[in-house]
Amino acid sequence: MSNPSGIVSFTTDFGTADTFVGEMKGAALAVRRDLVLVDLSHDVPPHDVEAGAYRLEVGCGSFPDGTVHVAVVDPGVGTSRRALVVETGRFWFVGPDNGILGRALRREEIRSIHAIENPRYGRPSPSPTFHGRDVFAPAAAWIASGVAAADFGPAIRDPVGLDRSMESRLPGAFEVRVLGADRFGNLALDLHRDALPTVGEDGAPPWDVRVSAPSGEIHRFVSTYGDATGDDPFLLFNSAGYLEISCRERSAQEALGLIPGTTTMVDLIDRQPDGKENA
Amino acid sequence: MSNPSGIVSFTTDFGTADTFVGEMKGAALAVRRDLVLVDLSHDVPPHDVEAGAYRLEVGCGSFPDGTVHVAVVDPGVGTSRRALVVETGRFWFVGPDNGILGRALRREEIRSIHAIENPRYGRPSPSPTFHGRDVFAPAAAWIASGVAAADFGPAIRDPVGLDRSMESRLPGAFEVRVLGADRFGNLALDLHRDALPTVGEDGAPPWDVRVSAPSGEIHRFVSTYGDATGDDPFLLFNSAGYLEISCRERSAQEALGLIPGTTTMVDLIDRQPDGKENA
Amino acid sequence: MSNPSGIVSFTTDFGTADTFVGEMKGAALAVRRDLVLVDLSHDVPPHDVEAGAYRLEVGCGSFPDGTVHVAVVDPGVGTSRRALVVETGRFWFVGPDNGILGRALRREEIRSIHAIENPRYGRPSPSPTFHGRDVFAPAAAWIASGVAAADFGPAIRDPVGLDRSMESRLPGAFEVRVLGADRFGNLALDLHRDALPTVGEDGAPPWDVRVSAPSGEIHRFVSTYGDATGDDPFLLFNSAGYLEISCRERSAQEALGLIPGTTTMVDLIDRQPDGKENA
Numbered sequence: 001m002s003n004p005s006g007i008v009s010f011t012t013d014f015g016t017a018d019t020f021v022g023e024m025k026g027a028a029l030a031v032r033r034d035l036v037l038v039d040l041s042h043d044v045p046p047h048d049v050e051a052g053a054y055r056l057e058v059g060c061g062s063f064p065d066g067t068v069h070v071a072v073v074d075p076g077v078g079t080s081r082r083a084l085v086v087e088t089g090r091f092w093f094v095g096p097d098n099g100i101l102g103r104a105l106r107r108e109e110i111r112s113i114h115a116i117e118n119p120r121y122g123r124p125s126p127s128p129t130f131h132g133r134d135v136f137a138p139a140a141a142w143i144a145s146g147v148a149a150a151d152f153g154p155a156i157r158d159p160v161g162l163d164r165s166m167e168s169r170l171p172g173a174f175e176v177r178v179l180g181a182d183r184f185g186n187l188a189l190d191l192h193r194d195a196l197p198t199v200g201e202d203g204a205p206p207w208d209v210r211v212s213a214p215s216g217e218i219h220r221f222v223s224t225y226g227d228a229t230g231d232d233p234f235l236l237f238n239s240a241g242y243l244e245i246s247c248r249e250r251s252a253q254e255a256l257g258l259i260p261g262t263t264t265m266v267d268l269i270d271r272q273p274d275g276k277e278n279a
Numbered sequence: 280m281s282n283p284s285g286i287v288s289f290t291t292d293f294g295t296a297d298t299f300v301g302e303m304k305g306a307a308l309a310v311r312r313d314l315v316l317v318d319l320s321h322d323v324p325p326h327d328v329e330a331g332a333y334r335l336e337v338g339c340g341s342f343p344d345g346t347v348h349v350a351v352v353d354p355g356v357g358t359s360r361r362a363l364v365v366e367t368g369r370f371w372f373v374g375p376d377n378g379i380l381g382r383a384l385r386r387e388e389i390r391s392i393h394a395i396e397n398p399r400y401g402r403p404s405p406s407p408t409f410h411g412r413d414v415f416a417p418a419a420a421w422i423a424s425g426v427a428a429a430d431f432g433p434a435i436r437d438p439v440g441l442d443r444s445m446e447s448r449l450p451g452a453f454e455v456r457v458l459g460a461d462r463f464g465n466l467a468l469d470l471h472r473d474a475l476p477t478v479g480e481d482g483a484p485p486w487d488v489r490v491s492a493p494s495g496e497i498h499r500f501v502s503t504y505g506d507a508t509g510d511d512p513f514l515l516f517n518s519a520g521y522l523e524i525s526c527r528e529r530s531a532q533e534a535l536g537l538i539p540g541t542t543t544m545v546d547l548i549d550r551q552p553d554g555k556e557n558a
Numbered sequence: 559m560s561n562p563s564g565i566v567s568f569t570t571d572f573g574t575a576d577t578f579v580g581e582m583k584g585a586a587l588a589v590r591r592d593l594v595l596v597d598l599s600h601d602v603p604p605h606d607v608e609a610g611a612y613r614l615e616v617g618c619g620s621f622p623d624g625t626v627h628v629a630v631v632d633p634g635v636g637t638s639r640r641a642l643v644v645e646t647g648r649f650w651f652v653g654p655d656n657g658i659l660g661r662a663l664r665r666e667e668i669r670s671i672h673a674i675e676n677p678r679y680g681r682p683s684p685s686p687t688f689h690g691r692d693v694f695a696p697a698a699a700w701i702a703s704g705v706a707a708a709d710f711g712p713a714i715r716d717p718v719g720l721d722r723s724m725e726s727r728l729p730g731a732f733e734v735r736v737l738g739a740d741r742f743g744n745l746a747l748d749l750h751r752d753a754l755p756t757v758g759e760d761g762a763p764p765w766d767v768r769v770s771a772p773s774g775e776i777h778r779f780v781s782t783y784g785d786a787t788g789d790d791p792f793l794l795f796n797s798a799g800y801l802e803i804s805c806r807e808r809s810a811q812e813a814l815g816l817i818p819g820t821t822t823m824v825d826l827i828d829r830q831p832d833g834k835e836n837a
Contacts, residue, residue, distance in 0.1 A: 005587075005591055006591065007587055007591065009580060009584070011577075016574070036587060036591065036592070036593075036595075038580055038583045038584065038587070038595070039574070039579070039580055040577045040580035040581075041574070041575060041576060041577050041580065042574075043574065043575035055576070055577050058577055058581075059577030059580050059581055059584075060584075061581075061584075062581045062582075062584035062585040062588060062681070062691055063584035063587060063588060064584070064587055064588040064591065067584070067587075182573075182575075182576045182578075183571075183572060183573035183575060183576055183578075183604065184604050223636065223686045224635060224636025224637065224686035224687050225633065225635065225636070225687060226633065226634045226635060226636055226637035226639075227636070227637065236687065237687075238685075238687060238688075239581075239685040239687050239688030239691065239692075249605060249633075
């Protein structure tokens with residue numbers, strides 16, 4: 001692992017109307033004053049661990065090596081659920097052991113996973129309702145200050161929700177989860193470019209994709225929003241590599257009636273080099 | 280007082296859709312480039328000084344000694360209301376003299392209170408509508424740069440709203456203000472753990488609390504959210520030490536019909552060491 | 559131009575619920591770790607270049623010399639629209655060549671305008687849908703690290719939307735655009751104090767202003783919110799110098815029915831030194 005960069009990112013379901021996020025940052029700065037603190041998102045739907053895991057996954061990648069990513073969506077705060085620090089080839093991740101780190105970690109080379117138990121690296125008399133401030137933020141700051149992951153507690157061999165490998169998709173029909181909608185109403189589907197067959201010898205992707213929605217089938221594929229014309233919904237890979245449904249200058253979520261957290265059918269169709277399809 | 284930490288926190292009713300907060304930060308950085316700027320909350324309801332005072336109080340505590348906390352909820356901007364810098368045992372506070380600092384200051388050891396009058400520490404030609412940018416943010420940055428509070432203006436002996444001491448509560452029934460609801464719909468009441476009788480000789484708190492709500496009485500008490508079961512509302516102390524009403528995975532505010540800013544009846548019941556109550 | 563300050567401000571229509579802004583900051587920090595990153599606004603209405611241009615204009619001025627201001631409202635991302643870096647007497651501006659920089663630049667002394675084409679200063683394999691992260695944020699960080707604007711690409715002589723000079727207004731009636739409403743419901747009009755006749759010999763402004771709204775004419779003029787009395791709407795110059803319609807403790811936008819993006823009639827009336835009007 002490279003050295004800590006002194007950068008800490010935050011992903012939570014705390015919102016920004018209350019002072020929770022500021023309190024976390026204060027607790028981190030109380031450990032080390034010269035941290036660089038960056039918000040990934042605090043608008044994860046309350047208690048929605050899966051939605052938080054997706055945001056952490058798509059948000060963490062652009063940061064420099066040595067960044068500490070803290071993620072706190074933690075309905076079990078103050079109970080016996082464990083707290084984790086995970087070291088990977090590029091980053092550290094800090095959060096509750098409830099699967100919030102799962103999606104991000106399947107893309108990283110995991111070096112170690114430790115429980116956070118050593119009270120030396122938390123705030124004194126931690127509140128049973130706010131480990132974000134009293135456990136996770138200080139832990140992240142101590143890691144960013146060079147404390148070794150092993151100093152926090154014992155190694156963990158059975159973390160929650162870290163076993164999902166990315167499934168390779170072959171031609172056929174399958175159910176895909178709607179991961180969420182962004183501010184523009186674009187709908188991300190849990191189908192990543194890396195899980196699809198690679199580009200064929202003629203330079204064109206050797207597949208077509210069709211997505212079912214209540215309002216009809218979507219199959220037009222473009223490379224960026226500005227390439228689309230007309231009012232029909234279209235498909236593209238979003239900036240995190242996931243298949244996305246979009247509409248020109250209106251919300252695909254509103255237009256199509258697809259709901260984050262549900263699934264939809266996707267047809268992956270093999271295409272012959274001559275352009276014909278082979279379902 | 281310790282030395283300035285170079286950290287400045289911000290609490291306002293400016294929201295984050297407009298550029299007001301960014302303009303304040305720009306003005307602070309124009310004084311000193313290497314400040315660490317942290318948002319506590321900018322979603323204080325517009326002009327609601329009391330709500331801002333509560334957020335500043337609960338938000339400021341986790342920061343390291345030497346932090347400058349700026350709070351601007353300022354319906355009287357540009358009129359003759361005074362601007363203050365307050366030095367305490369741990370922090371500096373900067374804001375209008377309208378009570379916004381009151382709740383935070385009753386927990387701190389006040390060292391000095393000065394008016395901000397010296398134009399040298401503000402922006403030239405200050406806008407009569409935006410002292411956050413032209414007076415308070417630069418003042419905070421100058422304090423964080425080591426300027427003494429006394430250099431800003433004369434000592435003030437009659438600040439607005441600093442006289443509220445925390446009232447100790449004995450068994451009985453009394454009206455308590457609903458301070459606000461957080462993102463999860465948890466309702467904070469203006470009854471702090473520190474104002475209640477301390478733990479008895481048997482280790483259990485020597486009191487029971489019952490809160491009246493339009494939908495019925497709430498008396499179940501837990502130590503953290505994950506300890507609650509069922510659908511009924513329950514009580515706990517929130518991470519700032521205030522009595523809080525919560526519901527499992529739904530909004531207590533919506534479920535109970537209690538409105539921030541109004542009051543509700545709280546019964547504090549003395550409990551005998553044998554577990555019997557003695558109202 | 560002065561040296562880079564190491565400060566980068568961000569104005570986008572990305573919102574803060576998603577991780578887009580955090581990803582931009584991560585990409586900037588990957589170039590240079592010790593940047594100071596400040597949000598101006600991320601709540602520009604989606605794809606609304608004009609609204610973004612107004613926020614950048616009013617938000618950028620308080621920052622210290624040498625700040626890099628990045629603005630990304632970019633419906634044409636990934637198409638052939640150009641990307642720009644503009645050097646002015648005080649700042650650098652970075653954004654798409656679609657007019658987003660226009661309003662801010664008319665107030666600055668433009669030194670140079672270059673296209674961003676050199677892939678060395680962007681992220682490898684840039685996403686066609688997210689130049690904010692893969693082109694603009696890294697470019698800003700490189701500028702803040704001392705890379706010269708000319709290293710990014712060829713000089714540009716025909717940028718989009720930079721030709722609007724501020725029109726001086728003489729007495730009479732004219733249409734003025736409603737620029738937007740802030741969090742308090744105050745409505746900003748596209749009529750700047752600098753475009754009006756200067757103060758007369760008697761010290762009073764030699765003009766009266768009357769604004770037409772569906773609910774009637776507004777003509778009361780005050781210098782700050784706290785000076786207004788009663789319930790009627792009033793006029794003042796906002797903290798950016800633009801004519802603003804406000805109401806005491808309620809939203810002028812809701813009360814008056816004026817819609818941002820539309821126009822309204824403004825009468826500028828010459829006033830004699832004796833206080834009489836001369837329309």
